[in-house]
Amino acid sequence: MLHRPVSLHAPRGSVAADVISQGIDALLEEYREQVPLEFLAEVLAEAERAASRAGTSAGAGAGSTDSGQTDIDRSDRTDIPFVTLDPESSTDLDQAMHLERTDTGYRVLYAIADVPLFVELGSALDAEARRRGATVYLPDRRIPLHPEVLSEGVASLLPEQDTPAFVWTFELDAAGIVTSVDLERATVRSVAKLDYDTVQQQLDAGQGHPTMQLLQEIGDLRLQQEAERGGASLNVPEQEVEAEGDHVRLTWRDLNAIEEANAQISLMTGMAAAQLMIDGGAGILRTMPPAEPQAIARFRRQTQVLGTPWEENVAYGDFLRSLDWRDAAHLALLNQATSLFRGASYVAFTRPEELPEDPAQAAIAAPYAHATAPLRRLVDRFVLLVCHAHARGQSPDPALLAALEKIPEAMRSTATKAGELERRAIELVETAALEAWVGEEFDASVIERREASEGKNGNGGAPTRVEVQLIDPPVTAWVPMDAEAGQVVRVRLGSVDPRKGKAHFVPAGPAGADAAGTPGTAGATTAQSC
Structure with a gap:
């Protein structure tokens, strides 16, 4: 199953929060050799020196040495x-944005933090960022990609601060189609730090910041463009963990409409970056192959047994957009749909002939690149530099081109290590939250059934079991019982072990107690987020 971020809203001092904190401390100690926790002294010193140059470097026309450049033509966009x-x-x-309505449609100015100004190729900061790959988000803390003096200070697009940025300018027609793209390096000044929940409340009340009103309008148009090109999005809510006395409780957090609109601006930028690099003959793309026919056939069968058939004449993206996670069967299908979104990777190329035959990211249904989160993701820094050179009609610096081929492997290896840490941390939080539910019974929809298997070398095999989807608490689990996919069954949470991140569900009722046996023999796996 696909693990998604868990937000922890439990005060320090509550029993569950302390268990979670201690458990994550132990995990971090276990992963110390695999996931860097502290920054080396030379990295911190270099970050301080880079930050101290911010006052002059952010100014229009300021010089820099990133990627071998000795002078940058930087515009003043602080107005x-x-x-x-x-x-x-x-x-x-x-990211920061400013949106305008024009005579022919819309203008989108999208500022992205100019991290390359502070992190020079070949520097200690560069080496450390390649070692980390991306910011690691854990339920009660994060491990940043860059020292905080940069990522939460001079390089961050904080309000009322002159900050260097790459500024994309998009002209859109009345249907939300991009008609022209430009990219420059500039100094910008954010005037407000807005948050999703407040903005959505204001928009729902018919009010709100003018840029946010336009963002929702443009986002809706871009969603229509996504549907027309055959793109697909998984509209699954996030999990949150909220305090309930000395315990914590798993809940759903539905994404606000403005968050989806915001994501469409980032998506539009990534598509534009990819096209710039394809046209220029050098860059790094984010790719994903089309789903395998057998995976599609399997998903179609699941939609039938769960009572919501995916008709042959309905596009995949349109089908996903029709699902409502509040329906248990629909949530199960959204969970299973992740099996079609596999194989994502990065492809670097320095000559047109190195481009993959099909450069598209299948879920997006277009070429795509990561270009909007350089404070939190390594690859974006390189994509922005390459795109800026292409946009200026220049060849990327040779040192930059030489570095490109190493970035996909850096992203892959660091993501593997960090992903395992994040998964185990989330399992720890989920089982800590589930502890208050031990002994409770729940209705659950059966997603999949697996026959009993025989053991090898005299060892016992696995019993017949089914994977079930619960709505509240929001988890999936394997249960030792027999039922057909699509059935609604009754299950009981038999036991949890927060420190090991394990939760055991069994069939409800007297038969369930017999099936549970001793811990570990039931065959149920760790509960997982959806």
Whole structure:
């Protein structure tokens, strides 16, 4: 199953929060050799020196040595009232925007933090970023890609601060189709730090910041463009963990409409970046192959047994957009749909002939690149530099081109290590939250059935078991019982072990107690987020 971020809203001092904190401390100690926790002294010193140069470097026409450049033509865009839109607690702000209505449609100015100005190729900061790959988000903390003096300070697009940025300018027609793209390096000044929940409340009340009103309008048009090109999005809510006395409770957090609109601007930018690099003959793309026919056939069968058939004449993206996660069967299908979104990778190329035969990202249904989160993701820094050179009609610096081929492997290897840590941390939080539910019974929809298997070398095999989807609490689990996919069954949470991240569900009722046996023999796997 696909694990998604869990937000922890449990005060320090509550029993569950302390268990979670201690458990994550132990995990971090276990992963110390695989996931860097502290920055080396030389990295921190270099970050401080880079930050101290910010006052002059951010100014129009300031020089820099990133990627071998000795002078940057930097525009002054501080007169544009950019705003940021993020979760309320965020301080590492990668993007700011300003939207305008024009005679022919819309103009989108999208500022992205100019991290290359602070992190020079070949520097200690560069080496450390390649070792980390991306910011690691854990339920109660994060491990940043860059020292905080940069990522939450001078390089972040904080309000009322002159900050260097790459500024994309998009002209859109009345249907939301991009008609022209430009990219420059500039100094910008955000005038407001907006958050998703407040903005959505204001928009729902018929009010709100003018840029946010336009963002929703443009986002709706871009969603229509996504549907028309055959793109697909998984509209699955996030999990949150909220305090309930000395325990914590798993809940759903539905994404606000403005968050989807915001994501469409980032998506539009990534598509534009990919096309710039394809046309220029060098860059790094984010790719994903089309789903395998057998995976599609399997998913179609699942839609039938769960009572919501995916008709042959309905596009995949349209089918996903028709599902409502509040329906248990629909949520199960959204969970299973992740099996079609596999094989994502990065492809670097320095000559046109190195481009993959099909450069598209299948879920997006277009070529795509990561270009909007350089404070939190390594690859974006390189994509922005390459795109800026192409946009200026220049060849990327040779040192930059030489570095490109190493970035996909850096992203892959670091993501593997960090992903395992994040998964185990989430399992720990989920099982800590589930502890208050031990002994409770729940209705659940059967997603999949597996026959009993025989053991090898005299060892016992696995019993017949089914994977079930629960709505509240929001988890999936394997249960030792027999039922057909699509059935609604009754299950009981038999036991949990928060420190090991394990939860065991069994059939409800007297038969369930017999099936549970001793811990570990039931065959149920760890509960997982959806």
